[in-house]
Amino acid sequence: MPPRPRPRRAAIAAPLCAGVLVLSAAPALAAPETTGLSLTVPATATVGDTISLGLELGDTVDVYAYALTVEADPDVLAVVPDSVTGPGGGFDSTEPTAAGVTVVHSRLGSSPALAGDLDAGVELTVVGAGTTSVEVAVELVGADGTTTTLPAVASAEMIVAAPTPSPSPTDPDPAPTEPDPAPEEPSPTPTDDDGAPAPTAAPPTSGGGSLPSTGLDARGLGVAAAVLAALGGAAVLLRRRTGGAL
Template sequence: MHATPIRPRKRSRALAAAATALALFSGSIALAPAANAAPPETGTITLDAPSSVEAGQTLEVVAEAPAATDLYAYSLTVDFDPTVVEFDTAATSHPTDGFDSVSEAAGSVEFTHTRLGTSPGLEGETTLVTFTFTALAGGTVEFSLSEATFVSSTDETLELTAAVTASTEVTADVDPTPTPTSSATTDPTADPTSTDEATSTDDETATGDLASTGSDASVWTIVAAFAAALAAFGVVLVLRRRAVNR
């Protein structure tokens, strides 16, 4: 936020036209005697905006005069980046005995306020206008109060000499990056039956080995039985020979 002093100048054409139109609309604008003519006072004008918002949210930009004296009418122009924010509305909190006008162009908005009839000028700390915007996209937007003219009830004017600015950072929504999850991978070229075949082959090998082992055991059993038979036959022969010899 920056604040810039202002200095007296002649009435601007915009405010002169607005005053003329309002005079026709309301009948007349009561002014103080010319002998008491004096420019209005405002103090150091300020422009306030939030430091940051998210895209899609609304934000308010407020222009204030901290020490107004006989402030009967004024016109303010605020410039902004239309690719980052979009203008919505502009309003004051002054009593109802006044008239507001808003004029919008690409990247700028002009707000004009004037009192009506015999209404007194604004006094003291005054909120001049509250602009409402909608944040569109990420980026930094600078709001610049580039022009301002203030008019007293005696038709004297005060004009801004340098721009007053405020900045807002707009953050865009970022989709969270999905966390990769681990999963078993398979070879798309692999034969899905290979595992079954390998298992079947292993089973067959194991069965063959067992069958072979069983076959070998049968052979040895027969050999052992034959040897036992021979041994028994030899024993029989020996016993018979002994019997004869007796």
């Protein structure tokens, strides 16, 4: 008798084995990826300014969460609380660090992982003058918990100027000078009862001066008296000589 054909068990098993091999060779879920991180920050600022720091992850793949660590001189830049922004449909927060802040984004619940360009940002207050380097490192988390860390992938330099001093107030106008006092009014001239000016008293006279009543020179009166006395004496003498007849 001719031999009976063998069952096709081997032919079925062969494809199954091949299928197992194919499944085992399939790649595991890829780690989260990005082609790079770009940083946007003003090149110059002034103390007291509030600036926006922009971050962009390019061409991401399977990003369920990320942490962007921003490092800068804390004496120059300070993070504005609750100013972080990120993709919609997730949770954004900031975590202070010794040299800056970490911007965190995470999807919620069963939200799918992100892909493509992702934008994030945070606001900073300029608190001091100087030159500081702003550096950003990124850590990505995939949907299965796989992480990818790219340290110090972006940096920029900022020059911060001191504030312009406010002009000092001008000195007030000097107080106006007091006007010269008005000249005193002359004292009124005393008058008699009839309204005529009262005569003023004559100044005292020294010996040999003019007499106040007549204005004659006292020496002139003396000479005149002497002349009259001489004439009187002469008349008496003449009378005696003529026997008293004149």
